[in-house]
Amino acid sequence: MDTTNSPFFILANRDAFGSLSDDQQAALLEAGKEASVKANEVQLAVAAGGVEAFRDGRSRGDRAQRRGSRSLQRAGRPRGESVVAETGGDAQAIVDALSK
Structure with a gap:
């Protein structure tokens, strides 16, 4: 099984995935990778904002x-x-x- 370090992933039923054409499987895998990368970028941006707020003394709101x-x-x-x-x-x- 392929794994990822991202907390974002897509699950698919093995039979349903297997019934897709090769092109459809590739498209689903690519969409999952893109979603994971985008979600990770957003998570990192929000985390950086929190670090910056803490540094500026705004951590308590x-x-x-x-x-x-x-x-x-x-x-x-x-x-x-x-x-x-x-x-x-x-x-x-x-x-x-x-x-x-």
Whole structure:
């Protein structure tokens, strides 16, 4: 099986892929490669923007974004607590460690 380092890939049913003509298979493989390369370019550009924002001290966003984030956290807290309780085990310890 051919593999890739990209997190973006296309899956095809082996029988369906096998039923395609050679030209169709080649076109699908090429489209998958193009999609993977484009998605990787976008991912790298966004990551570079995040690094630049962090370097410029903008990593926490503006006040409105922080306020919105806190509102979402408060809204999701009850559900999160029930998920942690249902999960059991070390779930609470993991949440506590990640919250610090």
